[in-house]
Amino acid sequence: MPERSVEPWLRRHAGGVGFEVAAVETDRAQLVWADLPEGAHTLRAGRRALVLETAGGPGSFELTDLAPGSRTEVRLEVGEQTLRRVVHTLLAPPGPSRFRFATISDLHLGRGDRQYRGPLAHRGVDEPPEGVPVDDAGVPARQLINARAAVDEALAWGAEHLVVKGDVTEETTAGTWDQAASLLGELPVPASVLAGNHDTGGLAEFDPFVGAAERGLRLTRGVDHVDVPGLRIVLVDSTLPGSGWGAVARHSEAAATLAAEAGSGVFVATHHHPQRFSVPVFWPHGIPGPDARRFAGAVVAANRRVLASSGHTHRNRRRSVAGMPWTEVAATNHFPGVWAGYEVHDGGIRQVVRRIAAPEVLEWSHRSRHAFGGAWALWSTGSMADRCFSLTWS
Ligand SMILES: [Fe+2]
Ligand SMILES: [Fe+2]
Incomplete structure (x- = not known):
């Protein structure tokens, strides 16, 4: 970790304890802090006064x-300090609520100590959670702990379907897909799984589509779809085996046909994000702009009631691609450590990106916000409008 870091600025900017409104919904907000001293602190919200008993460090x-x-x-009283934040709740999209589902992406199961140094290095624990493998150094499979917490919280939120938007594994090996099967194989709700470039990368020990199927998981090949109340979920495989690039224009016709025949709103899920240009202007590279615009243009021409969402960048953003709203949602595997919830209405869809709130995950994801001298936190978080919004079908 470099000595010159923007993290001190970030901490000052956030009031010293990193207190922030992480997510808003129609009737609630998720408040998160990075470092609150141990003890009792008064939280005032409008006319309500609550007491937060904290053990120190990060929490929600x-x-x-x-x-x-x-x-x-919202005012949080910490010693002599009062930290003020404002919560703006969302209005629900028009019409009755029909369905809730959730997405996770970039689990990177199996990413271990080899990839992390300094503040990000994994740490051993006295008692790893049940079913979590531990390596020779006593370090548990951190990415599995994170992903499992995300899934548990999404289910508790009311998700009735789970969409996994790729980079399930760091590399395709028997061990990492065994972890994926233990996570996704016995869920109480159906799961739709897309591959990411890490799953199909050149270091894969076997074909991930075959290996996943052998473990009872179905990875989408080409284009697939699932109809749920009030929505058609269209799954688009954006991977090119052995390459980091994404490509979706080849799937335009199939996706547009599914969108046209939906008779409802459509949610399009991919792994890779759409680049603005043919060449990438930041890492990682994704779907070249012209390819993404051809795909989005075809889908939106077939059905204007559409929202697309991808992973891969490990950051939160929302933009329009050829008239199609398209979000990027960050990873489960490091800061900000999130999952996304979607509530489907007859007249639109609502997205909320929530921090994984399990204390041991929050502690770790907070530590990983220091990556790149703290710049990672600025880059990956996105704005509230990127993360939480209601979209009315046009
Ligand atoms: Fe990833
Ligand atoms: Fe990726």
Whole structure:
């Protein structure tokens, strides 16, 4: 970790304890802090006063019973300091709510100490959670712990379907796909799984589509779809085996046909993000802009009621590609450590990106925010409008 770091600035900017509104929904907000001293602290939200008992370090609090479309000032009293934040809740999309589902991506199961140094190095634990493998140094499979917590929290939120948007594994090996099977094989809800460039990379020990199938998991080949109440989920494989690049224009016709025949709104899931240009202007490279625009243009021409979402960049963003709203949602495997929830209405869809709140995951994801001298936290978080919004079908 370099000595010259923007992290001190970030900490000052966030009031010393890194207190922030991480997510908003129609009636609630997720409040997260990076480093709150041990003890009891008063949290005031509008006219309510609550006491937060904290053990020190990072943590989170679910502020509930808020009115949709409302503004609430939140004040956290820490010693002599009062930290003020404002919560703006969302209005629900038009029409009744039909369905909830969740997405996770970039689990990178099997990414271990070899890839992390300094503040990001994995640490041993006294008692790893049940079913989590431990390496020779006593270090548990951190990425599996993170992903499992994300899935548990998404299910508790009410997700009735899970979409996994690729980079399930760091590299395709028997061990990493065994972990994937232990995570996704016995869920109480159906799971749709896409491959990412890490799964199909040149170091793969076997064909991940075959290896996943042998473990009871079905990785989407080409284009697939699932119909749920009020929505068609279209799954698009953007990987090119052995390459980091993504490509989706080849799937335009199939995806557009599925969108045209949906009779409802459509959610398009891919692994790779759309680049603005043919050449990448940041790492990692994704789908070249013209390829992405050809795909998006075809889908949106077939059905204007559409939202697309990808992983791969490990950051949160929202933009429009040829008229199609397209979000990028960050990873489970390091800061900010998130999953996304979607509530489907007749007249639109609502996205919320939530930090994984399990204390041991929050502690680790907070530590990993220091990557690249703290610049990673600035880059990956995105704005609230990137993460949490209601989209009305046009
Ligand atoms: Fe990834
Ligand atoms: Fe990726």
